[in-house]
Amino acid sequence: xxxxDYKDRRPIYEQIVERFQDLILKGVLExxxxxxxxxxLAMDLSxxxxxxxxxxxxxxxxxxxxxxxxxxxFISNNDHLIQCKxxxxxxxxxKLMKEAHDLGITKEEFxxxxxxxxxxxxxxD
Amino acid sequence: MIEAVNVSxxxxxxxxxxxxxxxxxxxxVFGLVGTNGAGKSTFLRxxxxxxxxxxxxxxxxxxxxxxxxxxKELFFxxxxxxxxxxxxxxxxxxxYYQIAYSGFDGGRFDNLMKQFELDQHRKINTFSKGMKKQVxxxxxxxxxxxxxxxxxxxDGLDPVMRQAxxxxxxxxxxxxxxxxxxxxxxxxxxxxxxxxxxxLHKGGILFSKDLFDMKLSIHKVQCVFQNEVDINQVFExxxxxxxxxxxxxxxxxxxxxxxxITKRIAMSNPVFSEVLxxxxxxxxxxxxxxxxxxxxKLIL
Numbered sequence: 001x002x003x004x005d006y007k008d009r010r011p012i013y014e015q016i017v018e019r020f021q022d023l024i025l026k027g028v029l030e031x032x033x034x035x036x037x038x039x040x041l042a043m044d045l046s047x048x049x050x051x052x053x054x055x056x057x058x059x060x061x062x063x064x065x066x067x068x069x070x071x072x073x074f075i076s077n078n079d080h081l082i083q084c085k086x087x088x089x090x091x092x093x094x095k096l097m098k099e100a101h102d103l104g105i106t107k108e109e110f111x112x113x114x115x116x117x118x119x120x121x122x123x124x125d
Numbered sequence: 126m127i128e129a130v131n132v133s134x135x136x137x138x139x140x141x142x143x144x145x146x147x148x149x150x151x152x153x154v155f156g157l158v159g160t161n162g163a164g165k166s167t168f169l170r171x172x173x174x175x176x177x178x179x180x181x182x183x184x185x186x187x188x189x190x191x192x193x194x195x196x197k198e199l200f201f202x203x204x205x206x207x208x209x210x211x212x213x214x215x216x217x218x219x220x221y222y223q224i225a226y227s228g229f230d231g232g233r234f235d236n237l238m239k240q241f242e243l244d245q246h247r248k249i250n251t252f253s254k255g256m257k258k259q260v261x262x263x264x265x266x267x268x269x270x271x272x273x274x275x276x277x278x279x280d281g282l283d284p285v286m287r288q289a290x291x292x293x294x295x296x297x298x299x300x301x302x303x304x305x306x307x308x309x310x311x312x313x314x315x316x317x318x319x320x321x322x323x324x325l326h327k328g329g330i331l332f333s334k335d336l337f338d339m340k341l342s343i344h345k346v347q348c349v350f351q352n353e354v355d356i357n358q359v360f361e362x363x364x365x366x367x368x369x370x371x372x373x374x375x376x377x378x379x380x381x382x383x384x385x386i387t388k389r390i391a392m393s394n395p396v397f398s399e400v401l402x403x404x405x406x407x408x409x410x411x412x413x414x415x416x417x418x419x420x421x422k423l424i425l
Contacts, residue, residue: 006313006317009401009402009404010402011337011340011402012317013337038299039295039296039299039300042292042295042296042298042299043292043295043296044292046287046288046289046291046292046295046317047291047295047317047318048154048295048298048317048318048319048320049295049298049299050152050153050154050298050320051320054337
């Protein structure tokens, strides 16, 4: 479920956080389902359990998971997180539009590309 | 907790360890790295009470370790050059360690020996080097001690074994808060398993830091600026460990958080900039370079 890329320069804990965020936002991990225990994940990946503890703490801080004492960590309700992610995407579109405008791309060209992109994306689904 | 305060050791005229002060906390994985002859093994041997420090004190859970059986029961030391009794078999070792360590888990020992496919009745001196290491590691884990000192222990193991041993360590750390102290040159590996790293150089400790903080506090920067700039002015108040300029591309190693550095660069109209965390290997090289341990000098 979690794969560590040893060529990646980022710390391992960051990779774990990102991977879980991805899985949670995409709905692969369902709300209220349990995360692997720190011990099992550490043994699977052969890494320091404290690293995983740190990753889980970060996920909890960001609101992706909640922990129940003595039982482990679970996926939180993530509606508001998906909303946050959507807002982020819209914000980056605004930034992209500005850059496009600076390069002289017209609104029509931009919209055409957006439509094309949507068609391409839908094909995969 | 293990506390070493101002520990020094001298062999004839050679200062092997010079005024080392370090603290190893429980539940942490402590990595000991250092240049060749930096005193890593000597330090570990003093921690295990084999050598008596010339000055300073070493306390394990508040007890002096030298010639103190009570303190010695708290750890298991896997030395780099391993010694086994002549003609001994792993079974003999088990009997021996059961006397030395009251918490020694004989059943676990039998299980692990089976899992590692090591014959308990074969003489250890007929084992290969890597297999001897495996036997020592299994003894160390089964001794159920709070601390385990490993002197280049992973280095003789094949990749599958390394992975297996690391997994076992991970289990022991979560289940009974075992605290490993690992001396190694394999920085890539230490990076995966350590929380805290102590860097030794010429007998002294250069730094002892949380690996996580360390990675956040030192960065490699690549940037190109629109106009000619004074690099020292761009990075005002940020310590630069190394600056290199090739054409208009600057490659800089700087001490500071990624936000701080990005902010400073953004103020000077960069055409391109990238801030990357350093690997432990790069940190090691740049930190020892500062104190005059330079690869370029070694190659030439």
